[in-house]
Amino acid sequence: HLKVRKIYRHAYECPCCKKDGADAIVKAELPRPVIPKSLASASSVAWLFHQKYEMSLPFHRQEKEWQNYGIALSRTTMANWVIKAAELWLKPLYNLLHQKLLTANCLFVDETTTQVLREPDRKATSNSYMWLYRNSTDVDQQIILYQYSPTRAGENAEKFLSGYTGYIHCDGYEGYNKVKNVTRVGCLAHIRRKFHEGVPKTSTGKKSQCEIGLDYCNALFSIEKEIAHLPPEERLKKRKKKAIPVLKAFWGWVETTNALPSSVLGKALSYAKKQKPYLMNYLLDGECQISNNLAERSIRPFVVGRKAWNFYASPKGAESSSIAYSIIETAKANNLNVFKYLTYLFKELPNTPFKEEPELLEDYLPWNENVQANCK
Numbered sequence: 001h002l003k004v005r006k007i008y009r010h011a012y013e014c015p016c017c018k019k020d021g022a023d024a025i026v027k028a029e030l031p032r033p034v035i036p037k038s039l040a041s042a043s044s045v046a047w048l049f050h051q052k053y054e055m056s057l058p059f060h061r062q063e064k065e066w067q068n069y070g071i072a073l074s075r076t077t078m079a080n081w082v083i084k085a086a087e088l089w090l091k092p093l094y095n096l097l098h099q100k101l102l103t104a105n106c107l108f109v110d111e112t113t114t115q116v117l118r119e120p121d122r123k124a125t126s127n128s129y130m131w132l133y134r135n136s137t138d139v140d141q142q143i144i145l146y147q148y149s150p151t152r153a154g155e156n157a158e159k160f161l162s163g164y165t166g167y168i169h170c171d172g173y174e175g176y177n178k179v180k181n182v183t184r185v186g187c188l189a190h191i192r193r194k195f196h197e198g199v200p201k202t203s204t205g206k207k208s209q210c211e212i213g214l215d216y217c218n219a220l221f222s223i224e225k226e227i228a229h230l231p232p233e234e235r236l237k238k239r240k241k242k243a244i245p246v247l248k249a250f251w252g253w254v255e256t257t258n259a260l261p262s263s264v265l266g267k268a269l270s271y272a273k274k275q276k277p278y279l280m281n282y283l284l285d286g287e288c289q290i291s292n293n294l295a296e297r298s299i300r301p302f303v304v305g306r307k308a309w310n311f312y313a314s315p316k317g318a319e320s321s322s323i324a325y326s327i328i329e330t331a332k333a334n335n336l337n338v339f340k341y342l343t344y345l346f347k348e349l350p351n352t353p354f355k356e357e358p359e360l361l362e363d364y365l366p367w368n369e370n371v372q373a374n375c376k
Contacts, residue, residue, distance in 0.1 A: 002069055005041060007031070032350035035084050042346035045085050048078050050339040053324045054301075054332075058309040079317060086320035089349040094145070094323045096361050097330060101143045102161070104135040106185075106287045108169045108295035109176065111152060112303060115311035116318050119150055130322060131156060132299040136287050138232055141367045142333035144298050146322040148315070154178030167285060169292045172275055186278030189291035192217035194268035209257055209265050213272075216250040224290050232286030240283060251276060301329060331375075334366035341366065341375040 010028050017024035034042050051057040057065075059075035066073040101107070111131045117124045129152050134144040149156040154175030161168070161179050169185045170176045176184060195217065198210030207215075220243055227238045254273060259266035282288040302325055312318040331341045345364060354360045364371060 002071065034089070034346040034350055035081055038081070040081050043343045045081050045346055046339055046342035048082055049085075049324055049328065049342050052082070053305065053321065053328050054338050056301075056305040056308045079313075082324065083316050083320040085346065086323045089345060090323045090327050092354060092358075092361060093345070093349075093364060094326050096358075096365070097143050097326065098145060098160075100141070101133060101135060101145060102164045104139065104143070104166060106136040106138075106167045106169070106285065106289075107161070107164070108132075108134050108136070108289075108292055108298070109157060110171070110292060110295035110299050111173075112299055112306075114148070114302075114306060114318065116148075116150070116313075116315055117311055118314045120315075122150065126150075127152075128318065129156070130299070130302055130318075131160065132295055132302075133160065134295060134298050136289075137294065138287050141365075142330060144326060144329040144333055146299075146302065146325045146329075148318040148322040150315070167281070167288055169289060169295065171292055172271065183281055183284065184278050185281045185288050185292075186275040187290075187292040188217055188220060188279060189293050189296075191268070191272050191275060191279070192221075194264075194271050198264035198268060209259065210268065212253065213250075213265075213268060216246065216253065219246050220250070220290060230286075234286070236283075236286030239286070243283070247280070298329065301325065331366050334372075336366055336371070336375045341371065344371065344375050 007030065009030055012026045014024040014026075034040055034045050048059075048062065051062050052059065059078045062078060063073065063075045109132065111129050113127045114130050115125070116122075116128045119126065119128065129149050131147040131149060132144070133147070135142065147156070147160055152173075152175060154173075155178055157176055158178040158180070161182070164179075165181050167183045167185050168176065168179060169187065171187050171190050192214060195210045195213035198208065199214060200208055200211075223239065223242045223246070227235045227242075230238060254269055254276075257265075257269060259269055261267070261270065279290075282290050305325075312321065327342070327345075328338050331338050349364065352360055352364075362368070366372075
């Protein structure tokens with residue numbers, strides 16, 4: 001349901017001061033709006049974010065829904081509200097989360113394509129990218145951040161992760177080699193997919209070489225499933241004990257198996273050999289994982305949304321979306337109700353002097369006790 005909230009501002013004049021020729025008028029303080037010089041309320045803007053970025057409902061469909069309620073709210077206005085609200089109130093929170101993310105022990109990174117129509121000096125059909133960075137599920141304070149970039153250049157990850165010195169989980173993309181002073185951890189899921197592509201459609205009674213490679217990968221994943229509930233230190237001990245024999249057998253098989261370089265098996269073996277130095281790094285820390293599936297699952301909400309609206313009109317729209325997805329997915333990961341959390345932020349932050357006192361933003365992070373109490 002919709003409500004129109006009217007705020008009456010009383011102004012008082014001092015009759016005594018007026019007799020003396022002075023003009024003394026006192027006005028009550030007004031709560032600052034989420035969008036300056038706009039009729040938008042905190043909850044209505046929060047609803048736009050919730051509908052588009054959590055429920056994947058494009059603005060042109062939301063426009064029709066508002067019409068059904070008797071409200072003429074154009075998609076252009078909605079887009080402007082979202083861009084402005086993201087810039088004014090969510091971006092400072094995003095920047096603080098970014099600082100905290102860089103203190104993590106393990107990060108998971110991925111990227112996917114998107115389309116932005118009006119990028120400077122680029123064709124409308126060019127591929128742009130949305131990057132995903134998140135920390136491990138072993139920590140209490142979950143952080144999931146998106147970053148829009150016009151290109152897939154490794155310098156994007158290098159700049160975003162500047163100063164970071166832990167582990168990064170990623171796929172085989174060589175651009176991640178640009179990130180300095182980190183330990184890169186490979187992904188067995190990508191290796192397994194290569195072997196899966198060569199498994200025969202019909203059974204021949206005898207296992208193919210691709211099936212043998214797939215079995216090795218599945219055995220390693222089974223070990224991780226068995227020890228997933230353990231704390232990182234105990235998990236690492238069990239992992240080394242159970243996985244190292246399987247890994248030795250797997251790499252021995254990879255090195256001794258012959259195949260044409262252009263065949264599916266040949267490509268799978270070649271990819272496995274290239275990724276071996278990175279994959280083995282998951283044996284260095286219990287918080288590390290055998291695959292980068294966590295990042296792929298975390299970037300999926302954006303992929304689902306992309307199917308609904310297909311493109312962004314401008315870089316500003318893409319950047320505001322990266323901020324919105326970051327705040328929303330981080331809120332979900334910390335068990336918050338997204339609509340309640342966004343409404344809370346849009347009510348409180350316009351009236352909080354966080355620019356003068358940046359430490360005040362700590363009170364609005366998803367794991368803050370007050371936020372947890374009000375936004376479940």
